[in-house]
Amino acid sequence: MSLLSIGKTGLYAAQAALATTGNNISNANVAGYSREVVVQAASTPMGGTNGYIGTGTQIAQVKRYSDDFLNAQVRTAQASSSGLDAYQAQVQQVDNLLADTTSGLSPALQDFFASVQNLTGDGAGVSSRGSFMTSADTLAARFQSMNGRLDEIRKGVNTQITASVTTINTYANQIAQLNDQIGKLTDPSGLNPPNELLDKRDQLIMDLNKQVKATVVPGDNNSLTVSIGNGQPLVVGRSAFQLAATNSPTDQTRTTVGYVLQGKITPLAESSLTGGELGAALQFRTQSLDLAQNSLGRVAIAVATSMNDQNHLGLDGNGKPGGDIFTIASAQVTKNVNNNQTSTTAITASVVDATKLTTSDYKVDFDGTNYNVYRLADNKKTVISPFPQAQAQVIDGLAFSVTGAADAGDNFLVRPTQAGASNFKLALTDGAQIAAAAPIATSVPLTNSGSGKISAGSIDQTYLGAPLAGPVTLTYSTATATLSGFPAGQPVSMTVNGTTTSYPAGASVPFQDGASYTVGGMSFMLNGAPGNGDTFKIAPNAGLGDTRNASLMADLQSKNILDGGKATYQSAYATLVSTIGNKTREVQANAEAATSQLTQAQAAANNVSGVNLDEEAANLLKYQQAYQASGKVMQIADTIFNALLQIGH
Incomplete structure (x- = not known):
């Protein structure tokens, strides 16, 4: 090959290198772009017995610098970081709602029970009854408003799931199209694929991992197979499969994700879709939102049930048995x-x-x-x-x-509890319906000769089945040290120092100082030393001025009712606030760590595929000199050729 041809190959190679370097510089800030380098190889030499003489250079390939292992690490880190960021944004809303010291549940509960305690302060007068009704209505409104906000967040999750599914389907179609284009434009050797299309596909897969964690496996002819969840294929070659946002089979208000195959939608297990905004939305709803709404509803049901039960055990301002204070979902x-x-x-x-x-x-x-x-x-x-x-x-x-x-x-x-807060409403229509009084009253006649006393007495649910129709008079006999006159046909139990003894109906019941007695759902304590024939009276109460049942309602605030008798209303709610708060801080810390891991993974990948402008500037000078040198070779070849022509003349 002539010297002119050798210079020409060098000129073309340098020109290609300059163009590639310029392209790197132009795309340095393009997301997903991988730097390219022209790889040269020596042309086949010519010669024989006296040795071989080079024939110039040729471009072997335009190499794209990209590391599949590092790219996989970036994708994994991206899915984790995007998912945690999305989870944090969602759970922070719930945390702010529950922990708010002004609009949260705790202030409303405290105000409500303060109004219950006020009933005992003025003998359940009109003023305190009105205050009770106002605070009860405020408590109901607080439960409903908090649940309404949680419902709004739930609807937002449904919207996010639908949007993510649409985005994922779009990416799947574009990746499949690029698989097809790349396959068609790749030469049979596989050494010269369309680099820019490879970059575009990799960036789409990276964006896909912002929505859901995807697994990538190389396929034939430079194609990629992309799968999600438990291995459900999303892209295989030039075929794209679709997801569908669909209603849950058991809850038509809950949007979930289905896999479309042959026109049929098969629901995917929510736990299988992890990472990215879609995985975060599903995880947040299951782990935090459902817990928050169910826990709030449970507290509402417990408040309504226990307050209603206690109101049933009293007499209202009209002397009638109490009804429901709140509705129960x-x-x-x-x-x-x-x-x-x-x-x-x-x-x-x-x-x-x-x-x-x-x-x-x-x-x-x-x-x-x-x-x-x-x-x-x-x-x-x-x-x-x-x-x-x-x-x-x-x-x-x-x-x-x-x-x-x-x-x-x-x-x-x-x-059981999700609708507890939304259906928590005030059932009373009049403050007079508050059953502040106990339905029974006890008394000791002034004519008694001894020092025997009887407590005010209380009732339980059993009493409601057979309330007193008239007064009951218990009479003490010194001869037998027993009491008589208990309601006919009803057994009696006596408790002394924690030990309970039962006596059948009609049996003699002994008297003991400090003993508690229960009969027909009524409980009372006797103490002192009664004289022979002394009596103790138990009668239906008129209800006016009596606030014993209101006092028992107020005691419910500090009574362990929830969790099998281990938590009060407020401690159960505080546990919810603490749980969501801890989850928020956990997700926040994990999100910061994931962001750091993503930054490190991206830095490692960029060390391989990123464009270094200083390096490219140096390459420009190197390839410029190579271009000029190749031009000089061609100039010398021209000079030699002209000299040979002069010799011929």
């Missing part, structure tokens, strides 16, 4: 839309013991033989037995009643 039961439509199964769940309520939802399914109740918080299984039921089966304070027939696999979702 019923457990929500929804059936799976995929159940056999001919099934006749009906399920109800009612709160019978608020002290045992949990914050979990429940699933009831039929396995072909038995109905089973699963507590979703820990998947604890309880079999409904016997079936058919003679009476409802109580599980965690809920009475489950199941009737009808189902097919194997049919299932239902039971949410």
Whole structure:
């Protein structure tokens, strides 16, 4: 090959190197761009017995600097960082709502029980009854407003899921199209793919990981296979599969994610979709939002149930037995839309013991033989037995009643507490309906000769089944040291120093100083030394000026009612605030760590694929000199050729 041709190959190579370097500089700030370098190789030399002489250079390839391992680390870090940032933004809203010292639940509870205590201060007068009604209505409004805000956040999660699914589908289609284009534009050797399209595809996959964690596996002809969740393929070659935002089969108000295959949508397990904004939305809803709403509803149900029960044990301002103060939400039961439509199964769940309520939802399914109740918080299984039921089966304070027939696999979702706060409302319409007085009154006649005393007395739920129709007079006999005159046909129990002894109806009941007696749901204490024939009277109360039942209502504030008698209303709520607060701080710390990890991973990847402008500037000078040198070779070749022509003349 002539010297002119050698110079020409060098000129072309330098020109390509200059163009590639210029392209690197121009795209230095383009997201996802990987630097390129022209790789040269020596052309096949010519020669024979006297040796081989080079014939110039050629461009072997335009190499794209990108490390698959480092890129995978960046994708993983990106999915984690984006997910934690999104989770933090969501849980922070709940934390701010619950912990607010002004608009949170704690101030409203304190104000309400302050008004209950005020009832005892002025003998349950008109003023204190009005204050009670106002604070009770304020408490109901606070429960409803907080639950309404949680509902708004829940709707926002649904919107986020729908938007993420749309974005993921768009990315999947674009990646599949790029797989197709890259495959068509790659030469058979595979050494010269379209680098810019590879960069664009990698950036799309990076953006995809901002929505959900995706796994990437190399395929044939420079294609990539992308999968999510438990291995569900999203992109295979030039084919893209689709996700769908769909309503949960057991809760039509809850948006979840389904996988579309042959026109059929199959719901994906929410726990399988991790990372990115989609994974964060699903995780936040399950771990924090559901917990917050169920916990708030549980407190509302406990307040309503215990206050109603205590009001039932008193007399209102009109001398009538007390009714409900607050409305109590019923457990929500929804059936799976995929159940056999001919099934006749009906399920109800009612709160019978608020002290045992949990914050979990429940699933009831039929396995072909038995109905089973699963507590979703820990998947604890309880079999409904016997079936058919003679009476409802109580599980965690809920009475489950199941009737009808189902097919194997049919299932239902039971949410006992989620609507507790939204349906917490004031049931009273008049302050006079507050049952501040106890329904019984005790007295000791002035004619008694001894020092015997009887306490004011109290009642329990048993009393409501057979209230006093008239006065009961207990008479003491010194000869037998016993009491007589207890209501006919009712057994009596006596408790002394924690030991209880039961006596059948009509039996003699001994008197003992300081003993407590219970009969027909009424309890009272006798002490002192009564004389022979001394009497103690128990009679229906008129209700006016008596605030003993109001005092018992006020005591509920400090009574351990929830968690099986281990937590008060406010301590249960404080536990919720603490749990969400701790989760918020945990997510915040993890988000900061994930951001740091992402920065480090990106730095490592950029060391390989990033454009260094200083290096590129140096390369410009190097390739400029190579270009000039190759031009000089061609100039010399021209001079030699002209000299040869002169010799010929």
